[in-house]
Amino acid sequence: MLEMSESENIHTNSNIITQEFIALEDFNATGAEQLSFTAGDTLLVHEQVCTDWWWAERSGCFGYVPSAFLHRGVEDVEDAWQDEEYFSTYGTLKLHLEMLSDRPRTETYRQVIVSNSAALRGKVVMDLGCGTGIISLFCGRLAQPAAVYAVEASSVAEHTEKLVKLNRCEDVVTVFRSRAEDLMLPSKVDVLVSEWMGNCLLFEFMVESVLRVRDRWLKDGGMMWPSSASLSLVPCQAHADYSQKMEFWENLYGLDFSCLQPVAQEEFFSKPKFSHQLDPDDCLSTPCNVISLDMHTLSVSDLEKLSGEFRFTIERSGTLHGFTAWFSTFFHSLDEGGSSLELNTGPHAESTHWKQTLFMLDGPIGVEEGDCVGGAITLQRNPIWRRHMSITIEWRIKRRNDPTFCEEKTKRFPMWR
Numbered sequence: 001m002l003e004m005s006e007s008e009n010i011h012t013n014s015n016i017i018t019q020e021f022i023a024l025e026d027f028n029a030t031g032a033e034q035l036s037f038t039a040g041d042t043l044l045v046h047e048q049v050c051t052d053w054w055w056a057e058r059s060g061c062f063g064y065v066p067s068a069f070l071h072r073g074v075e076d077v078e079d080a081w082q083d084e085e086y087f088s089t090y091g092t093l094k095l096h097l098e099m100l101s102d103r104p105r106t107e108t109y110r111q112v113i114v115s116n117s118a119a120l121r122g123k124v125v126m127d128l129g130c131g132t133g134i135i136s137l138f139c140g141r142l143a144q145p146a147a148v149y150a151v152e153a154s155s156v157a158e159h160t161e162k163l164v165k166l167n168r169c170e171d172v173v174t175v176f177r178s179r180a181e182d183l184m185l186p187s188k189v190d191v192l193v194s195e196w197m198g199n200c201l202l203f204e205f206m207v208e209s210v211l212r213v214r215d216r217w218l219k220d221g222g223m224m225w226p227s228s229a230s231l232s233l234v235p236c237q238a239h240a241d242y243s244q245k246m247e248f249w250e251n252l253y254g255l256d257f258s259c260l261q262p263v264a265q266e267e268f269f270s271k272p273k274f275s276h277q278l279d280p281d282d283c284l285s286t287p288c289n290v291i292s293l294d295m296h297t298l299s300v301s302d303l304e305k306l307s308g309e310f311r312f313t314i315e316r317s318g319t320l321h322g323f324t325a326w327f328s329t330f331f332h333s334l335d336e337g338g339s340s341l342e343l344n345t346g347p348h349a350e351s352t353h354w355k356q357t358l359f360m361l362d363g364p365i366g367v368e369e370g371d372c373v374g375g376a377i378t379l380q381r382n383p384i385w386r387r388h389m390s391i392t393i394e395w396r397i398k399r400r401n402d403p404t405f406c407e408e409k410t411k412r413f414p415m416w417r
């Protein structure tokens with residue numbers, strides 16, 4: 001009769017396993033014995049040959065894969081959406097105060113309701129993720145819709161009920177405390193309005209909830225507000241950030257702390273910096289739209305990976321420290337041929353609580369007027385942590401005065417996992 005410990009040794013050789021893993025990002029094999037895969041693929045790992053390389057299978061192909069790119073299956077992650085934490089952050093007033101204090105944001109939504117007030121008469125509106133209900137109250141007070149469904153999953157909904165009564169909208173506005181995806185409604189809606197935009201447009205991925213609710217509850221021909229959204233990018237200088245976080249270590253009270261610069265690079269510049277206030281004078285080129293989303297046709301699966309190309313001509317000599325991104329959203333008119341309204345969170349518009357997002361490169365690059373910076377940006381949703389993504393920027397620099405020069409690099413910025 002084998003002792004328990006002996007039987008364990010026989011059956012659990014620490015290397016031989018057969019376990020499903022999910023690819024966190026793309027891997028392109030550099031040798032015949034390696035196995036390529038795409039972010040989100042499921043791989044069957046047969047043997048953890050060593051710490052860094054495992055023997056795995058995908059759709060009948062076998063090969064070595066880098067273990068750092070893999071994560072145990074989603075069932076392993078107790079809460080891929082982190083809803084507990086997410087909705088509790090919206091349960092207090094702090095974030096609502098910040099959003100309500102953002103005048104350009106809130107005023108744009110008010111303007112949308114005012115300029116469509118006649119067409120909203122008798123319509124059914126859903127305000128998805130209504131928070132304190134400000135957009136629903138705009139509808140109830142500035143237009144005459146038949147009904148407004150104010151949907152809010154967090155505990156702030158208790159306050160929303162009181163605000164609806166206090167502002168005499170209870171006969172039009174109904175508050176539903178629920179995740180919008182779980183709603184059972186009396187009818188489909190004519191208009192689905194939501195303020196869902198996160199850092200770099202998509203962070204938090206509340207947009208997935210908006211699309212799912214659109215597919216289930218928006219009438220054919222119904223209106224999405226925002227109707228479309230775009231992500232803009234510009235090559236930029238960031239002398240202040242570079243000096244405060246990197247040059248800072250070179251001469252500290254007469255001492256040399258420069259050996260900490262690689263640590264500073266990792267700690268301060270390996271992730272995007274949000275709420276960055278880009279000075280228009282630090283734009284090295286005319287910004288360009290790299291991604292455009294049509295909210296009437298965008299699908300949830302499109303959100304996994306979105307990418308766009310760019311090609312900038314440097315318009316002023318300076319230092320390329322990185323790229324800055326921001327978004328705009330557009331609100332089409334309910335009236336045929338009516339003009340759209342825009343909420344622009346860029347450096348040339350009135351500042352919003354989002355400000356902009358700065359992506360610092362691994363080292364400043366001198367650029368001259370006429371140089372060309374081309375490349376692509378890819379927003380890759382995290383296959384495990386569903387509210388997160390990584391942003392990869394590939395860029396190459398061609399110099400006007402030196403046709404033989406061509407520097408090509410790529411950098412991946414997790415936001416935030």
Ligand SMILES: N=C(N)NC/C=C/[C@H]1O[C@@H](n2cnc3c(N)ncnc32)[C@H](O)[C@@H]1O
Nearest residue numbers: 090129131152153154179180195196197209
């Ligand atoms: N990040 C920006 N700009 N706005 C975030 C706005 C988020 C608000 O919408 C609510 N919310 C988010 N997702 C859902 C959902 N699926 N169902 C119901 N309520 C939801 C949150 O609790 C916040 O109050």
